[in-house]
Amino acid sequence: MRKNTYIRLFILPLIALLLVASCKKRETIEYTIYNGYEYFPVTVGSWITYEVDSIYHDDDVSIHDTTHFQLREVVAELFTDNEGRETMRLERFKRANDTLPWGLTDVWFANATETRVEKVEENIRYLRLVFPIKEGKTWDGNVYNTDSERDYEYTTVHQSASINNLPFDSTLQVTQIADSNFVKRQRAIETYATGIGLIYKVYIDLDTDLDFTIQDPGAINTGIEYYQTITGYGN
Numbered sequence: 474m475r476k477n478t479y480i481r482l483f484i485l486p487l488i489a490l491l492l493v494a495s496c497k498k499r500e501t502i503e504y505t506i507y508n509g510y511e512y513f514p515v516t517v518g519s520w521i522t523y524e525v526d527s528i529y530h531d532d533d534v535s536i537h538d539t540t541h542f543q544l545r546e547v548v549a550e551l552f553t554d555n556e557g558r559e560t561m562r563l564e565r566f567k568r569a570n571d572t573l574p575w576g577l578t579d580v581w582f583a584n585a586t587e588t589r590v591e592k593v594e595e596n597i598r599y600l601r602l603v604f605p606i607k608e609g610k611t612w613d614g615n616v617y618n619t620d621s622e623r624d625y626e627y628t629t630v631h632q633s634a635s636i637n638n639l640p641f642d643s644t645l646q647v648t649q650i651a652d653s654n655f656v657k658r659q660r661a662i663e664t665y666a667t668g669i670g671l672i673y674k675v676y677i678d679l680d681t682d683l684d685f686t687i688q689d690p691g692a693i694n695t696g697i698e699y700y701q702t703i704t705g706y707g708n
Contacts, residue, residue: 509606509630511667512645513583513590515561520547521670521706524637528698530679537693543568544701545575558584591617601663606630606645614649625649634664636673637704641666656681658696674701 523544530537545566554560561583566575582593590602598617603610606627614625629646643666650661657680664673679696 506605508587508604509602509645510585510604512606512665513585513602513670514668515548515551515559515585516708517548517551519670519706519708520545521672522704523701524704525702526698526700530693530696530698532694541569543571543704546581554582554584558586560584600625602647602665623649634666634672636702639672639703639705641669641672643667644672650676669703669706671701672703675699 523546525542525544527540527542528538529540547564547566549562549564552560552562563581563583564577565579565581567578568575579595581595584591588604589600592599592601597620600612600614600616603612608627608630611624611626613622615621615623626648627645628648629644631643631645634641634644645665647663647665648661649663650659652659658677659679660675660677662673662675663671666672676697676699679698680694
């Protein structure tokens with residue numbers, strides 16, 4: 474009888490106390506998911522400048538032309554679109570070199586939501602980023618247009634980088650196309666930095682000779698190369 478009384482008076486209250494403490498401990502655990510919204514900031518007046526090289530190849534007529542220019546993209550304003558979403562108006566300016574004034578050439582638009590970034594470029598809507606970011610994550614970048622399905626992938630995330638002597642603490646890389654063989658080379662990549670946005674872009678679509686190897690890529694028959702590299706940014 475005394476033994477049972479001891480259990481009731483001392484052991485059972487101790488067990489109850491431990492259970493309560495355990496429950497309280499579990500209730501205080503918080504799990505935070507990093508979405509990565511900083512890779513596509515929304516700030517009116519912010520701008521980025523780039524150096525751009527666009528190369529056109531047509532070996533049949535011995536043409537390998539390079540066009541070099543400077544590009545500036547500005548977040549000109551925020552407005553509400555017909556779906557009730559906050560939308561960025563992106564004004565794009567070009568000039569041949571820094572001795573000339575900027576000239577407005579295009580107006581693009583972008584929607585940055587809690588789950589994705591859609592960007593309308595030349596009246597075509599692309600799904601450029603999805604949240605939360607995670608290395609290896611894939612999605613269809615052409616889901617909002619009539620082009621064929623295109624798998625985008627986060628191939629690197631949260632990597633430091635330096636471009637044109639500009640340091641970036643955290644960048645991510647979106648690989649949009651990576652397809653090379655003996656007769657064709659296709660590659661499309663975009664790199665974003667936190668607090669800034671797009672800092673580098675490359676698009677390559679080339680037909681090559683049959684003797685293509687890693688050591689000797691062979692002659693380029695036809696195709697295009699496009700390189701867009703950040704040179705400055707601000708608000």
